[in-house]
Amino acid sequence: MIELDGDTMVVSFPDVHPAARLRITFQRTLRIPDDGSDYPLPPGLGAFPLRHVDDFAASAPPHWLRRGGVMLPMYQSEAMWLHFTSDEIEGHDARYPFAIRVAAGKVDAVTGEPWRDGLSATTQNYVVSPRQPWLDGFCVKKGTIRQFVAMPLGDGYSVEKQVTGREEHGGLQLQVVPMRRAAFERRFPKVERHRFAANASMVPNACADMFDGVVFCKAEMSLGAGGRMRQEISADPFDFADWATEPTSRCFVHLVNSLAWRKITGEAPPTVPFTAAEYNREELPWFEYYADGPALDAGLPLKGIKSILELAKAMGTNPLPENQPVTPANIVQLRQGLRPGQVREGSF
């Protein structure tokens, strides 16, 4: 079951475990430069607003309504990362584990394969929460991702276009699979010490007024590959049989051009995020995250993926302003086993 709690997507499986609950936020962030270097993790600048597509049946395109799901606003060349938090299970000293599939334009962000529902037993096509607290982009090699960066659907910059040759879906697709209850009880037996469940608290978005009188813009965005970042996709530490086959929850996340957001929702989109250079100038923190255990290699289709910048050079366009290299001055080290509610936070 998927609900929205403000701008947090809450995926719960009350039939599996009353507290099997995963919270997902879509974090606004800086676009890291695409300059050949591997950057540390940029901060979260607050969650993107999330809305039910059904609430805007009168103004949203019919094919969005057919897909159902939610929507959020992104500017062209804006970046995002996904933050996963699962509730701590009282008495078990553990957070409930989930397998999470993430695709962009129905291309799997971990394997590069076209979307098919369900977990794959042969090639891991999911990340595991709580071990993997976030995902910032497409896995392009072991330990390296290319940042999720929004571009108008149909302009040819998306990973979907490169992998499938077509650009028709855009958006993000998610599927969440809980660990089987029996596997959870076996792996995380009850402990006597009691702890209280804790939820992640996210920074609310500051919405500000902007662009009036939109002349024309493509409303749908798709995700292309931005700059390179050091981020491991942790290998599944559990057995494949530990994951439930039913129930699962899936959701289409429509990425709406921020310039069209107001027309569709009547609400102002968030302001344009800081550039990496502006952020770094203030010596605000970047992050490195260390998890134990092996990491996944990239799927074949993603290994040679071209970034938006590389595609733009070939097309003779310049869709990414502000791409100067920066040297992160202040890097905060985070380790596996984050405190409840601990976030990658940066603010002016």
Place this chain on the structure above:
Amino acid sequence: MYDTLPIMPGEFGDYLRQRREALRADDPAFSLRRVAGRIGVEPSYLSKVERGEQPPPSEETVIRLAADLGEDPDVLLALAGKVSSDLLRIIRARPRLFADLLRQLRDMPEHAVLRLVREVRDGEW
């Protein structure tokens, strides 16, 4: 306008005085005069409201009172026989739907009401 419901005379005033006096026991800032000053009414008027000699004040004043005394504005409004105007707007936008819904929820136990959630709908993709 159907935003005023019949209430027990004096109920709102009694509650108000009780809460304010409890706060004043620890903090003189909650004297009748100072509370009235902060929420922008005459002390004599507030005194009459507390004694039930005047009907409860306007929605805006009740909300200011709730904020000043640290009370839940919806609860205080309900005691004053009012429904906040944002709720009225919600109902007026789809009166039939919400009237039906509220009547159905009337006798439902609290935990069941709390479990009423809106799911994100998954479609074809």
